[in-house]
Amino acid sequence: MSSTAPAGALSTLTEEQRTAAATRDHNLFIEAGPGSGKTTTSAHRFGVQRFDPAHREDPRAVAAVSFTRAATRNLRRRVQRLWGIGAVTWPHRIVTLDSIMHDVLHDTLLAGLLVWPNQQRLWPDGDIRLDVKDSWTSFGSKQFNRTAYRLTVVGKDVRIETGFVAERRSAVPITEILPRLREGICTHEDVREVLAQALAVPEIDAFVTSRLATTTRALVVDEVFDANDLDIAVIEAAIRGGVAVTMVGDPWQALYVFRGAKPHVVPDLIARSGAVTASLSTSFRWDTAEQGRLATDLRAGAGITLPVDDAATDLKDLDVVLGLWWKPLWDLGEGVLPLAFHGFKGGYEEAAATLLLNHVTRTIFDLDATYLNDALTVLAIQDRDVPRLLEPALQAVAETLRAGDKDSVIAAYRQLVEVIATVSPRLLRAPHYRHTDRLALIQSRLRYSGRPLPGLTTHQAKGGEWDAVGVQLSGSEREALASGLSITEDTHRKLYVACTRARRRTAEVRAFDAHV
Numbered sequence: 001m002s003s004t005a006p007a008g009a010l011s012t013l014t015e016e017q018r019t020a021a022a023t024r025d026h027n028l029f030i031e032a033g034p035g036s037g038k039t040t041t042s043a044h045r046f047g048v049q050r051f052d053p054a055h056r057e058d059p060r061a062v063a064a065v066s067f068t069r070a071a072t073r074n075l076r077r078r079v080q081r082l083w084g085i086g087a088v089t090w091p092h093r094i095v096t097l098d099s100i101m102h103d104v105l106h107d108t109l110l111a112g113l114l115v116w117p118n119q120q121r122l123w124p125d126g127d128i129r130l131d132v133k134d135s136w137t138s139f140g141s142k143q144f145n146r147t148a149y150r151l152t153v154v155g156k157d158v159r160i161e162t163g164f165v166a167e168r169r170s171a172v173p174i175t176e177i178l179p180r181l182r183e184g185i186c187t188h189e190d191v192r193e194v195l196a197q198a199l200a201v202p203e204i205d206a207f208v209t210s211r212l213a214t215t216t217r218a219l220v221v222d223e224v225f226d227a228n229d230l231d232i233a234v235i236e237a238a239i240r241g242g243v244a245v246t247m248v249g250d251p252w253q254a255l256y257v258f259r260g261a262k263p264h265v266v267p268d269l270i271a272r273s274g275a276v277t278a279s280l281s282t283s284f285r286w287d288t289a290e291q292g293r294l295a296t297d298l299r300a301g302a303g304i305t306l307p308v309d310d311a312a313t314d315l316k317d318l319d320v321v322l323g324l325w326w327k328p329l330w331d332l333g334e335g336v337l338p339l340a341f342h343g344f345k346g347g348y349e350e351a352a353a354t355l356l357l358n359h360v361t362r363t364i365f366d367l368d369a370t371y372l373n374d375a376l377t378v379l380a381i382q383d384r385d386v387p388r389l390l391e392p393a394l395q396a397v398a399e400t401l402r403a404g405d406k407d408s409v410i411a412a413y414r415q416l417v418e419v420i421a422t423v424s425p426r427l428l429r430a431p432h433y434r435h436t437d438r439l440a441l442i443q444s445r446l447r448y449s450g451r452p453l454p455g456l457t458t459h460q461a462k463g464g465e466w467d468a469v470g471v472q473l474s475g476s477e478r479e480a481l482a483s484g485l486s487i488t489e490d491t492h493r494k495l496y497v498a499c500t501r502a503r504r505r506t507a508e509v510r511a512f513d514a515h516v
Protein backbone atom coordinates (compact mmCIF):
# COMPACT_ATOMS: atom_id res chain seq x y z
CA MET A 1 0.00 0.00 0.00
CA SER A 2 1.46 3.35 -1.03
CA SER A 3 1.67 6.10 1.56
CA THR A 4 2.80 8.79 -0.82
CA ALA A 5 0.37 11.61 -1.46
CA PRO A 6 0.12 12.97 -5.02
CA ALA A 7 2.45 15.96 -5.25
CA GLY A 8 0.93 19.43 -5.35
CA ALA A 9 -2.54 18.34 -4.31
CA LEU A 10 -2.91 21.49 -2.20
CA SER A 11 -1.55 23.95 -4.77
CA THR A 12 -4.96 24.95 -6.16
CA LEU A 13 -6.29 26.04 -2.78
CA THR A 14 -6.46 29.57 -1.41
CA GLU A 15 -4.30 30.44 1.58
CA GLU A 16 -7.33 30.09 3.91
CA GLN A 17 -8.33 26.74 2.43
CA ARG A 18 -4.78 25.43 2.55
CA THR A 19 -4.42 26.41 6.20
CA ALA A 20 -7.71 24.70 7.05
CA ALA A 21 -6.76 21.55 5.12
CA ALA A 22 -3.24 21.24 6.48
CA THR A 23 -3.36 22.66 10.01
CA ARG A 24 -1.94 20.50 12.80
CA ASP A 25 -4.64 21.75 15.19
CA HIS A 26 -6.12 18.61 16.72
CA ASN A 27 -9.80 19.53 16.57
CA LEU A 28 -10.95 21.92 13.89
CA PHE A 29 -14.17 23.61 12.86
CA ILE A 30 -14.30 24.74 9.23
CA GLU A 31 -16.98 27.36 8.93
CA ALA A 32 -18.01 28.81 5.60
CA GLY A 33 -20.85 29.95 3.39
CA PRO A 34 -22.07 28.40 0.13
CA GLY A 35 -19.51 27.71 -2.57
CA SER A 36 -16.54 28.61 -0.40
CA GLY A 37 -15.00 25.18 -0.81
CA LYS A 38 -16.11 23.28 2.30
CA THR A 39 -16.34 19.99 0.44
CA THR A 40 -13.16 20.79 -1.52
CA THR A 41 -11.27 21.61 1.69
CA SER A 42 -12.69 18.54 3.50
CA ALA A 43 -11.45 16.33 0.65
CA HIS A 44 -7.99 17.87 0.95
CA ARG A 45 -7.93 17.57 4.72
CA PHE A 46 -8.90 13.92 4.50
CA GLY A 47 -5.89 13.29 2.25
CA VAL A 48 -3.51 15.35 4.38
CA GLN A 49 -4.44 13.31 7.45
CA ARG A 50 -4.55 10.03 5.54
CA PHE A 51 -1.05 10.49 4.11
CA ASP A 52 0.48 12.24 7.13
CA PRO A 53 4.06 10.86 7.28
CA ALA A 54 3.93 11.06 11.08
CA HIS A 55 1.28 8.30 11.01
CA ARG A 56 2.76 6.05 8.34
CA GLU A 57 2.87 3.09 10.73
CA ASP A 58 -0.39 3.93 12.48
CA PRO A 59 -2.95 1.14 11.88
CA ARG A 60 -5.89 3.34 12.80
CA ALA A 61 -8.34 4.73 10.25
CA VAL A 62 -8.89 8.18 8.87
CA ALA A 63 -12.65 8.36 8.38
CA ALA A 64 -15.01 10.94 6.96
CA VAL A 65 -18.73 10.89 7.60
CA SER A 66 -21.74 12.64 6.21
CA PHE A 67 -25.43 12.21 6.79
CA THR A 68 -26.68 11.13 3.39
CA ARG A 69 -25.40 8.61 0.88
CA ALA A 70 -25.35 11.30 -1.83
CA ALA A 71 -23.09 13.59 0.24
CA THR A 72 -20.88 10.63 1.13
CA ARG A 73 -20.53 9.62 -2.54
CA ASN A 74 -19.72 13.19 -3.53
CA LEU A 75 -16.96 13.49 -0.91
CA ARG A 76 -15.55 10.04 -1.72
CA ARG A 77 -15.39 10.91 -5.43
CA ARG A 78 -13.54 14.14 -4.70
CA VAL A 79 -11.08 12.45 -2.35
CA GLN A 80 -10.33 9.73 -4.90
CA ARG A 81 -9.89 12.27 -7.68
CA LEU A 82 -7.44 14.27 -5.56
CA TRP A 83 -5.58 11.54 -3.71
CA GLY A 84 -6.12 8.38 -5.73
CA ILE A 85 -8.24 5.27 -5.14
CA GLY A 86 -5.86 4.10 -2.40
CA ALA A 87 -6.89 7.01 -0.19
CA VAL A 88 -10.01 5.15 0.88
CA THR A 89 -8.79 1.57 1.12
CA TRP A 90 -9.48 -0.20 4.41
CA PRO A 91 -9.37 0.84 7.21
CA HIS A 92 -9.71 4.36 5.80
CA ARG A 93 -13.24 5.12 4.71
CA ILE A 94 -15.88 7.67 3.81
CA VAL A 95 -19.27 6.48 4.97
CA THR A 96 -22.54 7.67 6.45
CA LEU A 97 -22.68 8.21 10.17
CA ASP A 98 -25.28 5.40 10.19
CA SER A 99 -22.58 3.03 9.06
CA ILE A 100 -20.35 4.10 11.97
CA MET A 101 -23.29 3.55 14.36
CA HIS A 102 -23.72 0.03 12.98
CA ASP A 103 -20.00 -0.72 13.57
CA VAL A 104 -20.18 0.65 17.11
CA LEU A 105 -23.26 -1.43 17.99
CA HIS A 106 -21.71 -4.53 16.45
CA ASP A 107 -18.55 -4.09 18.54
CA THR A 108 -20.62 -3.53 21.68
CA LEU A 109 -22.52 -6.79 21.06
CA LEU A 110 -19.27 -8.61 20.33
CA ALA A 111 -17.80 -7.34 23.58
CA GLY A 112 -20.77 -8.84 25.44
CA LEU A 113 -21.89 -5.47 26.79
CA LEU A 114 -25.22 -5.84 25.01
CA VAL A 115 -27.13 -8.99 24.10
CA TRP A 116 -29.40 -9.10 21.01
CA PRO A 117 -32.76 -10.92 21.31
CA ASN A 118 -32.22 -14.61 20.65
CA GLN A 119 -28.45 -14.06 20.31
CA GLN A 120 -27.32 -17.43 21.69
CA ARG A 121 -29.33 -19.38 19.15
CA LEU A 122 -28.59 -16.98 16.28
CA TRP A 123 -24.84 -16.79 16.56
CA PRO A 124 -23.74 -19.74 18.76
CA ASP A 125 -20.11 -19.36 17.67
CA GLY A 126 -20.17 -15.67 18.72
CA ASP A 127 -19.79 -14.48 15.14
CA ILE A 128 -22.37 -11.71 15.47
CA ARG A 129 -23.70 -10.39 12.16
CA LEU A 130 -26.55 -7.92 12.37
CA ASP A 131 -28.22 -7.44 9.01
CA VAL A 132 -29.17 -3.76 8.91
CA LYS A 133 -31.76 -2.63 6.34
CA ASP A 134 -32.91 0.81 5.29
CA SER A 135 -36.53 -0.02 6.04
CA TRP A 136 -38.92 -2.91 6.65
CA THR A 137 -40.74 -2.39 3.38
CA SER A 138 -38.73 -5.09 1.59
CA PHE A 139 -40.40 -7.62 3.90
CA GLY A 140 -43.99 -6.51 3.63
CA SER A 141 -46.15 -3.72 2.38
CA LYS A 142 -47.29 -0.85 4.53
CA GLN A 143 -50.85 -1.18 5.74
CA PHE A 144 -53.06 0.95 7.90
CA ASN A 145 -52.64 -0.57 11.33
CA ARG A 146 -51.93 0.31 14.96
CA THR A 147 -49.27 -2.27 15.78
CA ALA A 148 -45.94 -0.91 17.00
CA TYR A 149 -42.68 -2.16 18.46
CA ARG A 150 -39.72 -0.63 20.16
CA LEU A 151 -36.30 -1.97 21.06
CA THR A 152 -35.34 -1.20 24.65
CA VAL A 153 -32.14 -1.77 26.59
CA VAL A 154 -32.77 -3.40 29.95
CA GLY A 155 -29.53 -4.18 31.76
CA LYS A 156 -27.48 -5.87 29.06
CA ASP A 157 -30.49 -7.15 27.15
CA VAL A 158 -31.93 -5.63 24.02
CA ARG A 159 -35.64 -6.36 24.32
CA ILE A 160 -38.49 -6.14 21.84
CA GLU A 161 -41.50 -4.34 23.29
CA THR A 162 -44.76 -4.48 21.38
CA GLY A 163 -47.96 -2.53 21.65
CA PHE A 164 -50.39 -0.28 19.81
CA VAL A 165 -50.34 3.37 18.84
CA ALA A 166 -53.46 5.47 19.35
CA GLU A 167 -54.14 6.18 15.66
CA ARG A 168 -53.93 3.82 12.71
CA ARG A 169 -51.14 4.83 10.35
CA SER A 170 -49.47 3.37 7.29
CA ALA A 171 -46.71 1.04 8.47
CA VAL A 172 -45.42 -2.49 7.97
CA PRO A 173 -47.36 -4.60 10.53
CA ILE A 174 -45.19 -5.94 13.35
CA THR A 175 -46.17 -9.52 12.50
CA GLU A 176 -43.78 -9.11 9.55
CA ILE A 177 -41.10 -7.46 11.69
CA LEU A 178 -40.83 -9.48 14.91
CA PRO A 179 -39.58 -12.76 13.39
CA ARG A 180 -36.93 -10.79 11.48
CA LEU A 181 -35.69 -9.00 14.58
CA ARG A 182 -35.25 -12.43 16.19
CA GLU A 183 -33.24 -13.46 13.13
CA GLY A 184 -30.80 -10.57 13.63
CA ILE A 185 -32.36 -8.32 10.97
CA CYS A 186 -33.13 -4.73 11.90
CA THR A 187 -33.22 -1.22 10.44
CA HIS A 188 -30.83 1.71 10.84
CA GLU A 189 -33.54 3.31 12.95
CA ASP A 190 -33.38 0.32 15.34
CA VAL A 191 -29.59 0.60 15.55
CA ARG A 192 -29.97 4.27 16.50
CA GLU A 193 -32.68 3.50 19.04
CA VAL A 194 -30.57 0.86 20.79
CA LEU A 195 -27.37 2.87 20.67
CA ALA A 196 -29.02 6.00 22.07
CA GLN A 197 -30.15 4.02 25.14
CA ALA A 198 -26.90 2.07 25.41
CA LEU A 199 -24.75 5.20 25.51
CA ALA A 200 -26.58 6.23 28.67
CA VAL A 201 -24.91 3.25 30.38
CA PRO A 202 -21.52 4.52 31.64
CA GLU A 203 -19.73 1.22 30.95
CA ILE A 204 -20.93 1.15 27.33
CA ASP A 205 -20.17 4.83 26.83
CA ALA A 206 -16.60 4.21 28.06
CA PHE A 207 -16.28 1.17 25.79
CA VAL A 208 -17.48 3.09 22.71
CA THR A 209 -15.10 5.96 23.50
CA SER A 210 -12.12 3.65 23.79
CA ARG A 211 -13.19 1.62 20.73
CA LEU A 212 -13.32 4.78 18.59
CA ALA A 213 -9.92 5.80 19.96
CA THR A 214 -8.30 2.48 19.11
CA THR A 215 -9.79 2.18 15.61
CA THR A 216 -9.76 5.77 14.36
CA ARG A 217 -7.12 8.48 14.46
CA ALA A 218 -8.93 11.22 12.52
CA LEU A 219 -12.56 11.90 11.72
CA VAL A 220 -13.94 14.50 9.30
CA VAL A 221 -17.62 15.30 9.92
CA ASP A 222 -19.22 16.90 6.88
CA GLU A 223 -22.36 19.05 7.32
CA VAL A 224 -22.09 18.95 11.10
CA PHE A 225 -25.14 21.21 11.52
CA ASP A 226 -27.31 18.29 10.36
CA ALA A 227 -26.31 16.27 13.45
CA ASN A 228 -28.98 15.12 15.92
CA ASP A 229 -28.54 14.19 19.59
CA LEU A 230 -27.18 10.70 18.93
CA ASP A 231 -24.84 11.92 16.16
CA ILE A 232 -23.53 14.53 18.56
CA ALA A 233 -23.05 11.91 21.30
CA VAL A 234 -20.97 9.74 18.95
CA ILE A 235 -18.90 12.70 17.69
CA GLU A 236 -18.36 13.71 21.31
CA ALA A 237 -17.26 10.17 22.24
CA ALA A 238 -14.67 10.36 19.44
CA ILE A 239 -13.43 13.70 20.74
CA ARG A 240 -13.19 12.34 24.29
CA GLY A 241 -11.26 9.36 22.94
CA GLY A 242 -8.66 11.71 21.48
CA VAL A 243 -9.63 11.23 17.81
CA ALA A 244 -8.65 14.35 15.79
CA VAL A 245 -12.07 15.63 14.74
CA THR A 246 -12.68 18.12 11.93
CA MET A 247 -16.22 19.50 11.85
CA VAL A 248 -17.34 21.21 8.66
CA GLY A 249 -20.54 23.10 8.07
CA ASP A 250 -22.67 26.14 7.52
CA PRO A 251 -25.42 26.79 10.08
CA TRP A 252 -27.47 28.46 7.33
CA GLN A 253 -27.62 25.16 5.44
CA ALA A 254 -28.97 22.85 8.18
CA LEU A 255 -31.92 21.08 6.54
CA TYR A 256 -32.55 17.94 8.55
CA VAL A 257 -34.54 19.25 11.50
CA PHE A 258 -37.30 16.78 10.50
CA ARG A 259 -34.84 13.99 11.30
CA GLY A 260 -34.00 15.53 14.65
CA ALA A 261 -31.03 17.70 13.62
CA LYS A 262 -30.15 20.20 16.32
CA PRO A 263 -28.26 23.00 14.54
CA HIS A 264 -28.62 25.26 17.60
CA VAL A 265 -26.66 22.92 19.90
CA VAL A 266 -23.73 22.38 17.49
CA PRO A 267 -21.95 25.63 18.54
CA ASP A 268 -21.79 24.20 22.11
CA LEU A 269 -20.34 20.94 20.79
CA ILE A 270 -17.69 22.92 18.92
CA ALA A 271 -16.92 25.00 22.01
CA ARG A 272 -16.69 21.93 24.27
CA SER A 273 -14.35 20.22 21.79
CA GLY A 274 -11.88 23.12 22.03
CA ALA A 275 -11.81 23.14 18.21
CA VAL A 276 -9.97 25.94 16.47
CA THR A 277 -12.17 27.73 13.94
CA ALA A 278 -11.00 28.14 10.35
CA SER A 279 -13.23 30.43 8.28
CA LEU A 280 -13.31 30.32 4.49
CA SER A 281 -14.37 33.77 3.39
CA THR A 282 -14.27 33.63 -0.42
CA SER A 283 -17.05 32.00 -2.43
CA PHE A 284 -16.11 30.55 -5.81
CA ARG A 285 -19.66 30.01 -6.91
CA TRP A 286 -20.76 33.48 -7.94
CA ASP A 287 -19.98 34.29 -11.57
CA THR A 288 -22.07 37.46 -11.60
CA ALA A 289 -22.23 40.43 -9.25
CA GLU A 290 -26.02 39.95 -9.12
CA GLN A 291 -25.74 36.40 -7.74
CA GLY A 292 -23.03 37.41 -5.25
CA ARG A 293 -25.21 40.27 -4.00
CA LEU A 294 -28.23 37.98 -3.65
CA ALA A 295 -26.25 35.54 -1.48
CA THR A 296 -24.87 38.34 0.71
CA ASP A 297 -28.27 39.99 1.13
CA LEU A 298 -29.98 36.73 2.05
CA ARG A 299 -27.41 35.97 4.73
CA ALA A 300 -27.66 39.50 6.11
CA GLY A 301 -31.43 39.08 6.51
CA ALA A 302 -32.19 41.77 3.90
CA GLY A 303 -35.48 41.44 1.99
CA ILE A 304 -35.16 40.35 -1.64
CA THR A 305 -37.47 39.84 -4.60
CA LEU A 306 -36.41 37.41 -7.30
CA PRO A 307 -37.01 38.18 -10.98
CA VAL A 308 -39.95 36.09 -12.26
CA ASP A 309 -39.69 33.64 -15.18
CA ASP A 310 -42.77 32.22 -16.84
CA ALA A 311 -42.87 28.41 -16.64
CA ALA A 312 -44.52 28.35 -20.09
CA THR A 313 -41.94 30.40 -21.97
CA ASP A 314 -38.76 31.13 -20.04
CA LEU A 315 -37.49 27.72 -18.94
CA LYS A 316 -34.92 27.44 -21.73
CA ASP A 317 -32.67 29.87 -19.86
CA LEU A 318 -32.55 27.69 -16.73
CA ASP A 319 -30.68 24.49 -15.81
CA VAL A 320 -32.86 23.22 -12.97
CA VAL A 321 -35.93 24.14 -10.94
CA LEU A 322 -35.85 23.81 -7.14
CA GLY A 323 -38.70 23.84 -4.67
CA LEU A 324 -39.32 22.97 -1.04
CA TRP A 325 -41.89 20.29 -1.96
CA TRP A 326 -42.41 17.85 -4.86
CA LYS A 327 -46.06 18.49 -5.71
CA PRO A 328 -45.79 22.21 -6.59
CA LEU A 329 -42.87 21.33 -8.87
CA TRP A 330 -45.22 19.07 -10.91
CA ASP A 331 -47.80 21.88 -10.90
CA LEU A 332 -45.37 24.05 -12.89
CA GLY A 333 -46.37 22.07 -15.99
CA GLU A 334 -44.79 19.80 -18.54
CA GLY A 335 -41.60 21.85 -18.87
CA VAL A 336 -40.44 20.57 -15.46
CA LEU A 337 -39.82 16.89 -14.75
CA PRO A 338 -39.36 16.36 -10.99
CA LEU A 339 -37.20 13.42 -9.88
CA ALA A 340 -39.94 12.09 -7.55
CA PHE A 341 -43.73 12.18 -7.37
CA HIS A 342 -43.83 13.00 -3.66
CA GLY A 343 -42.08 11.82 -0.51
CA PHE A 344 -41.91 8.02 -0.91
CA LYS A 345 -44.74 6.30 0.96
CA GLY A 346 -43.99 2.67 0.17
CA GLY A 347 -46.83 1.42 -2.09
CA TYR A 348 -46.13 -1.20 -4.77
CA GLU A 349 -47.80 0.83 -7.54
CA GLU A 350 -45.88 3.93 -6.46
CA ALA A 351 -42.65 1.91 -6.58
CA ALA A 352 -43.45 0.62 -10.09
CA ALA A 353 -44.16 4.16 -11.31
CA THR A 354 -40.87 5.25 -9.72
CA LEU A 355 -39.00 2.66 -11.79
CA LEU A 356 -40.61 4.10 -14.93
CA LEU A 357 -39.83 7.65 -13.78
CA ASN A 358 -36.25 6.58 -13.19
CA HIS A 359 -36.03 5.24 -16.73
CA VAL A 360 -37.24 8.60 -18.08
CA THR A 361 -35.00 10.77 -15.85
CA ARG A 362 -32.00 8.61 -16.72
CA THR A 363 -32.77 8.90 -20.44
CA ILE A 364 -33.33 12.66 -20.39
CA PHE A 365 -30.95 13.88 -17.66
CA ASP A 366 -28.72 10.90 -16.86
CA LEU A 367 -30.02 11.25 -13.27
CA ASP A 368 -31.63 8.60 -11.06
CA ALA A 369 -35.12 9.16 -9.70
CA THR A 370 -34.71 10.19 -6.08
CA TYR A 371 -36.45 7.18 -4.54
CA LEU A 372 -35.13 4.50 -6.91
CA ASN A 373 -33.54 2.49 -4.10
CA ASP A 374 -36.67 2.67 -1.95
CA ALA A 375 -38.71 1.49 -4.94
CA LEU A 376 -36.42 -1.49 -5.53
CA THR A 377 -36.61 -2.37 -1.83
CA VAL A 378 -40.41 -2.22 -1.77
CA LEU A 379 -40.61 -4.41 -4.86
CA ALA A 380 -38.20 -6.88 -3.17
CA ILE A 381 -35.76 -6.54 -6.08
CA GLN A 382 -32.30 -7.43 -4.76
CA ASP A 383 -30.33 -7.08 -8.00
CA ARG A 384 -29.49 -3.36 -8.34
CA ASP A 385 -28.83 -3.95 -12.05
CA VAL A 386 -32.54 -4.55 -12.73
CA PRO A 387 -33.32 -0.92 -13.79
CA ARG A 388 -30.67 -1.25 -16.51
CA LEU A 389 -31.87 -4.70 -17.57
CA LEU A 390 -35.45 -3.41 -17.81
CA GLU A 391 -34.52 -0.49 -20.07
CA PRO A 392 -36.01 -1.92 -23.31
CA ALA A 393 -39.25 -2.97 -21.56
CA LEU A 394 -39.62 0.36 -19.74
CA GLN A 395 -38.87 2.22 -22.96
CA ALA A 396 -41.79 0.36 -24.56
CA VAL A 397 -44.06 1.62 -21.75
CA ALA A 398 -42.73 5.15 -22.29
CA GLU A 399 -43.45 4.82 -26.03
CA THR A 400 -47.05 3.80 -25.30
CA LEU A 401 -47.41 6.94 -23.21
CA ARG A 402 -45.69 9.21 -25.68
CA ALA A 403 -47.61 7.99 -28.72
CA GLY A 404 -51.00 7.77 -27.10
CA ASP A 405 -53.70 10.00 -25.68
CA LYS A 406 -55.23 10.00 -22.20
CA ASP A 407 -56.72 6.53 -22.71
CA SER A 408 -53.27 5.10 -23.40
CA VAL A 409 -52.35 5.69 -19.74
CA ILE A 410 -54.38 2.65 -18.67
CA ALA A 411 -52.77 0.51 -21.38
CA ALA A 412 -49.34 1.74 -20.31
CA TYR A 413 -50.13 0.96 -16.66
CA ARG A 414 -51.12 -2.62 -17.60
CA GLN A 415 -47.90 -2.93 -19.59
CA LEU A 416 -45.91 -1.66 -16.60
CA VAL A 417 -47.62 -4.21 -14.32
CA GLU A 418 -46.44 -6.97 -16.67
CA VAL A 419 -42.89 -5.63 -16.75
CA ILE A 420 -42.70 -5.48 -12.96
CA ALA A 421 -44.10 -9.03 -12.69
CA THR A 422 -40.98 -10.28 -14.50
CA VAL A 423 -38.68 -9.04 -11.72
CA SER A 424 -40.77 -8.71 -8.56
CA PRO A 425 -42.96 -11.04 -6.49
CA ARG A 426 -45.23 -8.11 -5.58
CA LEU A 427 -48.70 -8.01 -7.10
CA LEU A 428 -49.77 -4.63 -8.40
CA ARG A 429 -53.40 -3.60 -8.25
CA ALA A 430 -55.73 -3.11 -11.22
CA PRO A 431 -55.70 0.34 -12.85
CA HIS A 432 -57.11 3.02 -10.59
CA TYR A 433 -56.72 6.76 -11.08
CA ARG A 434 -54.55 6.97 -7.95
CA HIS A 435 -52.00 4.70 -9.65
CA THR A 436 -52.43 5.78 -13.26
CA ASP A 437 -52.22 9.50 -12.38
CA ARG A 438 -48.47 9.13 -11.90
CA LEU A 439 -48.16 7.74 -15.41
CA ALA A 440 -50.26 10.64 -16.72
CA LEU A 441 -47.74 13.04 -15.18
CA ILE A 442 -44.90 11.23 -16.94
CA GLN A 443 -46.89 11.22 -20.19
CA SER A 444 -47.26 15.00 -20.24
CA ARG A 445 -43.45 15.37 -19.93
CA LEU A 446 -42.83 12.80 -22.67
CA ARG A 447 -45.18 14.67 -24.99
CA TYR A 448 -43.62 18.06 -24.23
CA SER A 449 -42.18 19.66 -27.35
CA GLY A 450 -38.93 20.79 -25.68
CA ARG A 451 -36.55 19.15 -23.25
CA PRO A 452 -37.97 19.42 -19.73
CA LEU A 453 -35.84 20.70 -16.85
CA PRO A 454 -35.12 18.53 -13.84
CA GLY A 455 -37.13 19.48 -10.76
CA LEU A 456 -35.49 18.84 -7.38
CA THR A 457 -36.35 19.62 -3.80
CA THR A 458 -33.91 21.65 -1.74
CA HIS A 459 -32.77 18.49 0.06
CA GLN A 460 -31.65 16.92 -3.21
CA ALA A 461 -30.02 20.16 -4.35
CA LYS A 462 -27.93 20.63 -1.23
CA GLY A 463 -24.24 20.60 -2.14
CA GLY A 464 -25.04 21.05 -5.86
CA GLU A 465 -24.47 24.00 -8.19
CA TRP A 466 -25.80 25.05 -11.60
CA ASP A 467 -25.42 28.12 -13.84
CA ALA A 468 -29.04 29.27 -13.72
CA VAL A 469 -31.55 28.08 -11.13
CA GLY A 470 -35.32 28.48 -11.10
CA VAL A 471 -37.02 28.45 -7.70
CA GLN A 472 -40.67 27.54 -7.22
CA LEU A 473 -42.19 29.54 -4.33
CA SER A 474 -45.45 29.52 -2.43
CA GLY A 475 -46.95 32.86 -1.38
CA SER A 476 -45.60 32.59 2.15
CA GLU A 477 -42.15 31.59 0.92
CA ARG A 478 -42.11 34.63 -1.40
CA GLU A 479 -43.12 36.82 1.55
CA ALA A 480 -40.38 35.32 3.72
CA LEU A 481 -37.79 36.26 1.08
CA ALA A 482 -39.28 39.75 0.80
CA SER A 483 -39.12 40.40 4.52
CA GLY A 484 -35.68 38.85 5.07
CA LEU A 485 -34.61 35.35 6.15
CA SER A 486 -33.77 34.26 9.68
CA ILE A 487 -31.25 31.51 10.44
CA THR A 488 -33.47 30.08 13.18
CA GLU A 489 -36.36 29.24 10.81
CA ASP A 490 -36.22 25.83 9.13
CA THR A 491 -38.14 27.00 6.03
CA HIS A 492 -35.91 30.07 5.70
CA ARG A 493 -32.79 27.91 5.66
CA LYS A 494 -34.30 25.79 2.87
CA LEU A 495 -35.01 28.95 0.88
CA TYR A 496 -31.45 30.09 1.52
CA VAL A 497 -30.02 26.80 0.17
CA ALA A 498 -32.29 26.97 -2.92
CA CYS A 499 -31.29 30.56 -3.71
CA THR A 500 -27.54 29.94 -3.34
CA ARG A 501 -27.13 27.07 -5.85
CA ALA A 502 -26.69 29.24 -8.98
CA ARG A 503 -23.40 30.49 -10.35
CA ARG A 504 -24.98 33.14 -12.58
CA ARG A 505 -28.68 33.68 -11.98
CA THR A 506 -31.60 32.76 -9.70
CA ALA A 507 -35.18 33.42 -10.81
CA GLU A 508 -38.58 32.54 -9.45
CA VAL A 509 -40.53 30.22 -11.78
CA ARG A 510 -44.30 30.56 -11.84
CA ALA A 511 -46.90 28.63 -13.79
CA PHE A 512 -48.55 30.80 -16.42
CA ASP A 513 -51.92 30.99 -14.65
CA ALA A 514 -50.21 32.07 -11.42
CA HIS A 515 -49.54 35.48 -13.06
CA VAL A 516 -53.16 36.50 -13.28
Ligand SMILES: Nc1ncnc2c1ncn2[C@@H]1O[C@H](COP(=O)(O)OP(=O)(O)OP(=O)(O)O)[C@@H](O)[C@H]1O
Pocket residue numbers: 012013014017032033034035036037038039040041250253284285462463464
Ligand atom coordinates in the same frame (compact mmCIF):
# COMPACT_ATOMS: atom_id res chain seq x y z
N1 LIG B 1 -9.50 27.30 -4.44
C1 LIG B 1 -10.41 27.16 -5.39
N2 LIG B 1 -10.18 27.62 -6.64
C2 LIG B 1 -11.11 27.50 -7.60
N3 LIG B 1 -12.31 26.92 -7.43
C3 LIG B 1 -12.61 26.44 -6.22
C4 LIG B 1 -11.69 26.54 -5.12
N4 LIG B 1 -12.27 25.98 -4.02
C5 LIG B 1 -13.50 25.56 -4.42
N5 LIG B 1 -13.70 25.83 -5.72
C6 LIG B 1 -14.91 25.52 -6.52
O1 LIG B 1 -16.00 26.19 -5.94
C7 LIG B 1 -17.20 25.42 -6.09
C8 LIG B 1 -17.81 25.21 -4.71
O2 LIG B 1 -16.95 24.38 -3.92
P1 LIG B 1 -17.53 23.37 -2.85
O3 LIG B 1 -18.62 22.54 -3.46
O4 LIG B 1 -16.38 22.68 -2.21
O5 LIG B 1 -18.16 24.41 -1.85
P2 LIG B 1 -19.07 24.19 -0.57
O6 LIG B 1 -18.63 25.18 0.44
O7 LIG B 1 -19.05 22.76 -0.17
O8 LIG B 1 -20.47 24.61 -1.17
P3 LIG B 1 -21.96 24.45 -0.53
O9 LIG B 1 -21.87 24.77 0.92
O10 LIG B 1 -22.80 25.44 -1.26
O11 LIG B 1 -22.39 23.06 -0.83
C9 LIG B 1 -16.78 24.11 -6.74
O12 LIG B 1 -17.06 24.22 -8.13
C10 LIG B 1 -15.28 24.05 -6.47
O13 LIG B 1 -14.61 23.31 -7.47
